[in-house]
Amino acid sequence: MSIASPRPSINLSRRTSTSTITSTRSPSSSRPASIRDSTNTTANSTPVPAPSRRRDRAALREFYNLQASDAAKAPPAPITQQQQQQQQEDTTPPDALAVLDAPSFSADRYVQELLTSSDAEGLLRTLNSITISSLGLEGDKKALVYDNYTTLLSATKTISKMRENVDPMAPVTTTLEPAVGHIVDVAVGISESRKGGGKGGSKEGDREVVRWVLGAPKRLGKMKEEGRNEEMEKQWDEVRTLLEKWEGVKGVEEVRRKCEEVVGKD
Known part of the structure; x- marks a missing residue:
């Protein structure tokens, strides 16, 4: 009679597989953390738009009495020191955009002055500011068109409801017309008879x-x-x-x- 060799412990095999899986997943789990760190750094490095860039959009909303969104009504988030520094570096002076609204604005002269008085970095900042303002105005224009379209749809629905309420009354008004005409004829006859009695009478x-x-x-x-x-x-x-x-x-x-x-x- 032969003695069988002992079987390997089940707990030992499970520990080995678990350690293998842990060692295999540890590099991959560290990668998303690095990616998240880089994403947060990129998000924090995004420049915050300056208030001067929303000047025209605010004026347009005020002129057409457009309601601001909930995001605009919410209190602004605190600005970190890094964002404040980047904002100061990337902010264009208000006069750079105020010139565009002047009645005597000349595009050629404005471009020549920028080329002679600004370096490459200043030109890029001005271009960025003008582009952002243009995109903002374009968005406000679309919002205004959408608002007018919504008002038109609301007016159309109101007119349709009014017609639906008036149509059932059409047979009633058709029936009342002869009765009203008869009442008018009788009233005219009575008035004429009174006038005749007052003038001459019998x-x-x-x-x-x-x-x-x-x-x-x-x-x-x-x-x-x-x-x-x-x-x-x-x-x-x-x-x-x-x-x-x-x-x-x-x-x-x-x-x-x-x-x-x-x-x-x-």
Whole structure:
């Protein structure tokens, strides 16, 4: 009977494989760290745009009353010493861009002055500033176009909703038109009949009015005896108005005199 050789320990094999994997991954895990360090260094070395470069964009937003984005409303992040130093080195004087907005600006003269007064580094800075300002204005122009387009779409939707609300009322308005026309015709007829009655009226009505005026002195005297002075004054005003219209007609002055004797002259 032969004795079998002992098997290798499972724990020992696992430790060996684990150490191998760890040693294999350690170089690769160190590489992303170096890459991240280089990325952070590159991000920190990016120059921060100066406030003067956003001058035209701010003016355009203010003129067209464009709302600033949430990022613009947020408080600015603190600037590190390295960023501040790079910003000072890469900042173009405000006058360099203010000249472009002058009414008497001449492109040829501006270029000649830059070539004679600036070195290569200054020319690159000026070119960079002008390019950034141009890109900013282009972005604001697109934002303005988009804002106007959004307003147009909103107005179109509003008009469509108004039409949808008006269309169901079309049959109702069509039905009301004949009724309104009939009411207008009736009103015109009533108005004309009133005017005709005021101008001439029937002969019988005129006779009744004349009889009423001729009997005014007796009625006024009776009202005065009964103490109805207010009613007497009111009726006397009506009679006097008719007498003034009939001025020159025979018998009018006599009726006026009798009424004034009862009421008394004003």
